[in-house]
Amino acid sequence: MTSISVFISVLGRYEFLQSALLTAVMVGIMSGIVGSFIILRGMSLMGDAISHAVLPGVAIAYMLGINVLLGASVFGILAALLIGFVATHSKIKTDTSIGVVFSAFYALGFILISLAESATNLHHILFGNILAVSDQDIMTTAIVLGLVILFVSFFFKELLITSFDTTYAQTYGLKTQVLHYGLMLVLTLVTVSALQTVGIILVVAMLITPAATAFLWTDRLVVMLFLAAGIGALAAISGLYFSYTLNWASGPAIVLAAAVLFAFSFICSPKQGFLKWHPRRSVE
Amino acid sequence: MLVVKNLTVAYDDSPVLTDVTVHFDAGKITGIIGPNGAGKSTLIKAILGLIKVRQGSVLYQDCPIHTIQKQIAYVEQRKDLDLNFPINVFDVVLTGTYGQLGVFHNPGQKAKQASLAALEQVGLSAFSKRQIGQLSGGQLQRVFVARAIVQEAAIIILDEPFVGIDLQSETAIMGIMKQWRDAGKTIIVIHHDLNKVSQYFDDLVVMNHGVVDYGPVKKVYNAQNITQAFSADLSTVLFDDQAVAK
Numbered sequence: 243m244t245s246i247s248v249f250i251s252v253l254g255r256y257e258f259l260q261s262a263l264l265t266a267v268m269v270g271i272m273s274g275i276v277g278s279f280i281i282l283r284g285m286s287l288m289g290d291a292i293s294h295a296v297l298p299g300v301a302i303a304y305m306l307g308i309n310v311l312l313g314a315s316v317f318g319i320l321a322a323l324l325i326g327f328v329a330t331h332s333k334i335k336t337d338t339s340i341g342v343v344f345s346a347f348y349a350l351g352f353i354l355i356s357l358a359e360s361a362t363n364l365h366h367i368l369f370g371n372i373l374a375v376s377d378q379d380i381m382t383t384a385i386v387l388g389l390v391i392l393f394v395s396f397f398f399k400e401l402l403i404t405s406f407d408t409t410y411a412q413t414y415g416l417k418t419q420v421l422h423y424g425l426m427l428v429l430t431l432v433t434v435s436a437l438q439t440v441g442i443i444l445v446v447a448m449l450i451t452p453a454a455t456a457f458l459w460t461d462r463l464v465v466m467l468f469l470a471a472g473i474g475a476l477a478a479i480s481g482l483y484f485s486y487t488l489n490w491a492s493g494p495a496i497v498l499a500a501a502v503l504f505a506f507s508f509i510c511s512p513k514q515g516f517l518k519w520h521p522r523r524s525v526e
Numbered sequence: 527m528l529v530v531k532n533l534t535v536a537y538d539d540s541p542v543l544t545d546v547t548v549h550f551d552a553g554k555i556t557g558i559i560g561p562n563g564a565g566k567s568t569l570i571k572a573i574l575g576l577i578k579v580r581q582g583s584v585l586y587q588d589c590p591i592h593t594i595q596k597q598i599a600y601v602e603q604r605k606d607l608d609l610n611f612p613i614n615v616f617d618v619v620l621t622g623t624y625g626q627l628g629v630f631h632n633p634g635q636k637a638k639q640a641s642l643a644a645l646e647q648v649g650l651s652a653f654s655k656r657q658i659g660q661l662s663g664g665q666l667q668r669v670f671v672a673r674a675i676v677q678e679a680a681i682i683i684l685d686e687p688f689v690g691i692d693l694q695s696e697t698a699i700m701g702i703m704k705q706w707r708d709a710g711k712t713i714i715v716i717h718h719d720l721n722k723v724s725q726y727f728d729d730l731v732v733m734n735h736g737v738v739d740y741g742p743v744k745k746v747y748n749a750q751n752i753t754q755a756f757s758a759d760l761s762t763v764l765f766d767d768q769a770v771a772k
Contacts, residue, residue, distance in 0.1 A: 282608075400629060407621070413595070463611075490644075
């Protein structure tokens with residue numbers, strides 16, 4: 243336990259560690275919230291795809307010196323549109339369409355980054371570099387977190403009904419496609435923010451694992467969103483702690499922390515019922 | 527009156543419905559029967575505006591149907607839903623108010639009271655806090671009927687509402703449909719069980735790759751139409767029995 247007090251005292255001393263922790267917590271919260279909708283809509287693969295498909299956008303943004311969020315958003319949305327287009331205009335299934343599009347985008351990203359080698363570090367994009375966040379990064383992350391919270395609060399009931407029952411939403415005239423692409427845009431923004439913390443390869447873990455963990459504990463969407471945000475933040479804090487104390491890479495440490503929380507919930511949560519806390523049975 | 531006029535619908539160039547015309551009267555419960563692949567679901571999807579219509583029109587009181595989309599309630603087949611979704615019975619019924627509320631407006635006291643009242647009507651008040659996956663098939667179907675009540679729509683379309691549910695729920699749902707009918711609403715039901723046709727419906731649409739016949743049950747539910755839509759064998763079983771009984 244001494245290491246925890248050491249961590250806290252070090253945290254008080256080093257500004258870079260404070261920045262890292264703040265960013266990681268914000269990313270944990272936003273990916274928990276957005277991830278909840280991703281898993282409920284059965285779009286885990288889509289989450290993975292979008293997080294990889296932003297790579298060329300990141301590369302081009304570095305090359306041109308424009309904001310990374312902008313470049314990534316363009317490619318994230320482009321990938322989402324292309325996946326949708328291929329799936330609806332052919333007999334190819336959506337998951338196949340996702341596989342084709344995102345791998346192509348990812349490959350393009352690699353090539354672009356190798357061309358722009360001097361300007362950026364591929365390793366950091368792929369695995370994150372939380373200890374190097376700048377003040378500007380913190381600001382951007384805070385803005386994205388704000389956007390996520392606004393998006394979900396304004397469109398909560400639309401997100402709920404399209405996730406639960408799209409057909410019904412269409413029958414009363416809701417523009418479900420618009421909402422879908424809105425969510426994809428938000429997902430892209432979250433992905434880019436998470437790049438810094440856990441890197442492209444592990445973004446999907448931050449989207450899915452805390453949300454899946456939260457799902458195991460509750461039967462209400464609102465509760466799930468708050469829980470997922472909390473679990474995401476908790477994973478970020480504990481991951482960073484292990485990263486600092488044991489000298490682990492920060493991204494994988496955070497993702498492993500989330501996975502441990504999931505494993506614990508999988509065994510202990512009432513929904514799984516391995517421990518049989520209270521029997522759940524429908525009464526006729 | 528809901529009028530489907532010269533409707534043609536096609537998936538991938540092969541027409542499912544060609545030049546279909548059919549009327550649905552207000553204050554009537556209209557059943558739609560026909561074998562699998564007869565185009566029943568396609569017809570209601572066209573009415574609901576869920577699929578593109580190649581030709582023809584759907585009019586309600588002379589207005590194109592898409593202009594009054596919020597006046598239609600749809601009770602879909604339960605198998606299309608994720609029953610593990612973190613939502614309870616009350617919240618499902620509450621989604622019935624979403625259409626009238628519009629974006630940026632959240633359900634208030636009025637919406638919540640309407641939802642509670644609808645749950646009362648279908649006899650599920652005690653279950654309002656229960657996650658939907660923990661209901662029986664019949665109870666779940668009643669939840670979606672309660673949602674349709676909350677929608678206060680003029681047209682209610684139900685897709686095989688009685689499949690796989692208990693008799694108590696079937697009776698309860700039939701009771702609600704009769705209330706809707708008495709309130710002058712248009713009720714359309716895709717139906718499977720030919721035995722209860724005369725008992726449940728006022729009007730009937732018989733389909734098989736298009737509309738075979740439509741009108742009052744007494745006139746339309748006959749050996750000739752059933753032979754044409756299903757088979758001569760089925761027709762013999764259904765209608766010879768009646769003749770013997772008489």
